[in-house]
Amino acid sequence: MSARVVTITSGKGGVGKTTVTANLGVALAMRGQRVVTIDADIGLRNLDVMLGLENRIVYDLVDAVEGRCRLRQALVRDKRLQELYLLPAAQTRDKSAVRAEDMVRICDELRESFDFLLVDSPAGIEQGFRNALAPADEVLIVTNPEVAAVRDADRIIGLIEAEGKGPARLIINRLKPELVRRGDMLETEAVLELLAIDLIGIIPEDEAVIVAANTGRPVAFTDNSPAGRAFHQIARRLLGEEVPFIPLKEPSFLERLFRWMRSEGEEQG
Amino acid sequence: MERDGIAIKGTRQGLLITLGEGPWEAQMDTLTRRLEKGAAFFRGGRAALDVGSRPLDEVQIRQVRDLLAQYRVDLWAVQSTADATILAAVRLGLSPILGPEEAAGRAESQGGREEAPIPPAGGLVVERTVRSGQRIEHPGDIIVIGDVHAGAEIIAGRHVIVWGKLHGVVHAGALGDESAVVCALDLAPTQLRIADHIARSPEERRRRPAPEMARVHRGRIEAVPWPHR
Numbered sequence: 001m002s003a004r005v006v007t008i009t010s011g012k013g014g015v016g017k018t019t020v021t022a023n024l025g026v027a028l029a030m031r032g033q034r035v036v037t038i039d040a041d042i043g044l045r046n047l048d049v050m051l052g053l054e055n056r057i058v059y060d061l062v063d064a065v066e067g068r069c070r071l072r073q074a075l076v077r078d079k080r081l082q083e084l085y086l087l088p089a090a091q092t093r094d095k096s097a098v099r100a101e102d103m104v105r106i107c108d109e110l111r112e113s114f115d116f117l118l119v120d121s122p123a124g125i126e127q128g129f130r131n132a133l134a135p136a137d138e139v140l141i142v143t144n145p146e147v148a149a150v151r152d153a154d155r156i157i158g159l160i161e162a163e164g165k166g167p168a169r170l171i172i173n174r175l176k177p178e179l180v181r182r183g184d185m186l187e188t189e190a191v192l193e194l195l196a197i198d199l200i201g202i203i204p205e206d207e208a209v210i211v212a213a214n215t216g217r218p219v220a221f222t223d224n225s226p227a228g229r230a231f232h233q234i235a236r237r238l239l240g241e242e243v244p245f246i247p248l249k250e251p252s253f254l255e256r257l258f259r260w261m262r263s264e265g266e267e268q269g
Numbered sequence: 270m271e272r273d274g275i276a277i278k279g280t281r282q283g284l285l286i287t288l289g290e291g292p293w294e295a296q297m298d299t300l301t302r303r304l305e306k307g308a309a310f311f312r313g314g315r316a317a318l319d320v321g322s323r324p325l326d327e328v329q330i331r332q333v334r335d336l337l338a339q340y341r342v343d344l345w346a347v348q349s350t351a352d353a354t355i356l357a358a359v360r361l362g363l364s365p366i367l368g369p370e371e372a373a374g375r376a377e378s379q380g381g382r383e384e385a386p387i388p389p390a391g392g393l394v395v396e397r398t399v400r401s402g403q404r405i406e407h408p409g410d411i412i413v414i415g416d417v418h419a420g421a422e423i424i425a426g427r428h429v430i431v432w433g434k435l436h437g438v439v440h441a442g443a444l445g446d447e448s449a450v451v452c453a454l455d456l457a458p459t460q461l462r463i464a465d466h467i468a469r470s471p472e473e474r475r476r477r478p479a480p481e482m483a484r485v486h487r488g489r490i491e492a493v494p495w496p497h498r
Binding site for chain 1: 352360397398399401403416418419
């Protein structure tokens, strides 16, 4: 058994990479997977806060790379899920503290004992991103339905393809169905057409995510928020299940009428 | 002569430089020495670089190109079995030669047969999506089979033909050729340049994408539907 290394990246900052990493880690671990979430954002670590594990960190990724501790000692076990771990980033160093080879070595060392290694990439296209990409078997791109975020995602996809790490799959985060309905936000279809890659999940805008980030309890722990359910769907798709995409856009009157007429027709035919 | 791992031989298409196995810096030092020794012989020639399966990035290929340029040798092609290397070469506007036994090496082994002279710059075919931040330069024609996304740049000495959507920046006739044209199945570039002329796509959203050809007509760039009616 060897873990799948999944790198979560975006190009643009603030689109929700860390939120996605934390919640996918929770969702996968709740499904019995042994998961390590790895914070590759050296110097600007956040994943520990999202997971509510900040006060349990003793050693970090850079300590493990530089041999101040064994890799196992740097892993922080989640306080709620037995099979969820965090490999925290160092806060007092910067991206140059780790090289791409170090990330590959660390991940190879963890592969044997886990099912998933989720690498949370820093924003940007510089060394930190390269480090996060180096060990990846698969890549998930997080974007928002905004032109600037989609443009950066396109840039990142090009770089991933050039490294031979593709095909990457897309997560559209913070979709506001009512804005899409009013025509004020890029539609899912438009984003997919612009980027020409496969979709693995759509996460609706959800206030619960903000509350969760502040309390260190990711929304994926419960089933009562739309975003939480969306993360579980992505986890199931990662595990190979066929999960249909729920339409976030409520059908218009005409669409409902059309559907009703079609179903009537089918019944008669 | 090949003890140092680098082979340089003459082919009908110019020099073929084959790199060896060792570490990159050592290879570059060796290449520098070899160029130094034969400086007079190499001057004014052009060269293809065969790197085998070694993955090279743009920085490394640019390093070779600049090194060769110091000895007045023009790097025109990169031959490799590694996709990353080929992509990096394409991004630098060099002709990619995929696989170990292709053109550059074979030209010599075909012996005395007469071959058509190679034009100074032929066409470059790019069979993939060109994404934001990617730049393709080529002194001849550029043909893209795929889409050119917004944020990408295509710069050609002659024509640009895109069998797909063209949403990035495109410059045809970049060396001053006003007769160059730009054709695309969906011609909606962020900016379109031909020689010294610049045009932008109309701001309003298009009804239905249709094939168009842009060219310079009476000192201005104009786009006409294709086929021309």
